Structures are given as structure tokens and as C-alpha cells.
Amino acid sequence: MALTLYNYFRSSASYRVRIALALKGLSYEYAPVHLLKNEQLAPPFADIAPGKLVPLLKDGDQLLTQSLAIIEYLDETHPQPPLLPGEPAARARIRGLALDIACEIHPLNNLRVLRYLVHDMKLAEDDKNRWYRHWVETGLEVVEKQLAGSSATGRFCHGDAPTLADIVLVPQIFNARRMDCRLDHVPNVMRVYDECMALEAFNGTQPSACPDAS
Numbered sequence: 001m002a003l004t005l006y007n008y009f010r011s012s013a014s015y016r017v018r019i020a021l022a023l024k025g026l027s028y029e030y031a032p033v034h035l036l037k038n039e040q041l042a043p044p045f046a047d048i049a050p051g052k053l054v055p056l057l058k059d060g061d062q063l064l065t066q067s068l069a070i071i072e073y074l075d076e077t078h079p080q081p082p083l084l085p086g087e088p089a090a091r092a093r094i095r096g097l098a099l100d101i102a103c104e105i106h107p108l109n110n111l112r113v114l115r116y117l118v119h120d121m122k123l124a125e126d127d128k129n130r131w132y133r134h135w136v137e138t139g140l141e142v143v144e145k146q147l148a149g150s151s152a153t154g155r156f157c158h159g160d161a162p163t164l165a166d167i168v169l170v171p172q173i174f175n176a177r178r179m180d181c182r183l184d185h186v187p188n189v190m191r192v193y194d195e196c197m198a199l200e201a202f203n204g205t206q207p208s209a210c211p212d213a214s
Contacts, residue, residue, distance in 0.1 A: 003028035004058040008035045009210035012171035013067040014055040019167045020071045022201035024078045032212035097165035105139035136181045144186040
């Protein structure tokens with residue numbers, strides 16, 4: 001069955017899945033959903049996505065939501081190369097690093113949260129951006145400490161091959177740079193980011209390379 005990925009080029013969660021698909025060498029149909037134009041709120045996408053969120057992966061009759069769940073599904077259905085390798089403790093560390101970003105940073109800076117801050121809470125644009133930078137900068141500092149404090153850190157977040165942790169890290173750095181976040185306080189994070197971006201799976205799926213980039 002052919003895979004179809006419903007996603008938005010600037011969505012960091014969508015970027016995660018594009019990286020995973022590229023690392024697995026899987027081809028797929030690219031189905032753009034433009035969030036700024038509110039295409040996620042209207043048919044046909046809203047009819048198949050209960051949360052009206054991207055990414056959504058269609059695999060035959062299966063409709064899969066949430067980027068981390070999609071990536072683990074891909075890892076289980078296409079085991080090579082493994083994105084969650086090693087013993088249980090290693091996999092727990094990889095998941096922990098990924099969740100430090102996906103659960104502790106990203107939700108506070110999601111588009112719908114930022115829209116609520118501006119439209120409903122009446123925050124000024126500068127205050128919204130200050131909110132964004134605070135949670136990104138402090139959240140990445142936690143990841144930095146995790147990387148610096150463990151011998152399991154290698155070329156990448158865990159060892160010398162990219163894992164789920166790197167897949168989640170790279171899109172967050174893209175967003176951080178776009179919003180002019182401070183990054184000089186996370187040298188290990190940025191070293192790993194550079195290692196990742198030397199690989200086509202990360203570089204070739206970045207937002208500017210997407211067909212709906214604008």
C-alpha cells in the first residue's frame with residue numbers, strides 16, 4: 001500500500017515524520033495542509049483528522065496521528081535502520097530526550113497556542129515572541145544537560161547513528177532559529193544538529209525543500 005503524508009512544510013511535527021520516512025528510505029505521497037490558511041479546519045482534511053492536526057499518515061486503511069506514534073509505527077513496520085535501537089535503558093533514554101522536546105517545549109509553542117495568546121489573551125506580538133523564546137531556550141537547556149552528562153551521547157543524541165531523539169531535535173532547532181532564539185548556551189545540541197544536517201534524510205526534508213514551501 002502507498003503511504004500518504006498529510007503535513008505542512010513549517011510544522012515541526014510534520015518535519016519529524018518526513019525525516020523518519022527518509023531514514024527508512026520510504027516513498028510517499030506528499031499531501032500539503034496549509035495551517036495558516038486554516039485548511040486543517042475544513043473538509044476534506046477535517047473529515048479524516050479528529051484533532052485537525054498534522055501530521056497524519058495514511059497507510060492503506062490505517063490513519064495514524066501524532067508524530068511520535070507515527071514514527072514508532074514506521075520503526076515497527078520497517079525495522080531497518082532502527083530508530084529505537086539497543087536495550088530497554090537505551091530506548092528509554094532516546095524516548096526521554098525526544099519527549100523533553102515533543103512534550104515539554106513544542107506544545108507551548110504550537111501555532112494554535114500562539115494564536116490563542118494573541119487573539120484571545122490579547123498579548124502583543126513582542127510578548128508572544130518572548131513567551132516562545134523562553135520555553136525554547138529553557139527547554140533546550142535541559143536537553144543540553146542530558147547530552148553533556150551522559151557517556152551514551154555520541155555523534156548523535158545517542159550513539160553514532162540517528163535515532164528518534166535526533167528526529168525530534170532538528171525540527172525544534174529550525175523553529176528556534178526562525179524565532180531568533182538564543183542557542184549559544186547549548187553547544188552539544190548544536191553539534192548534534194550539525195551532524196544531522198550533514199545527512200540527506202535531514203537536509204533534504206527541511207521546510208525549504210518541501211513542495212508547499214512559501
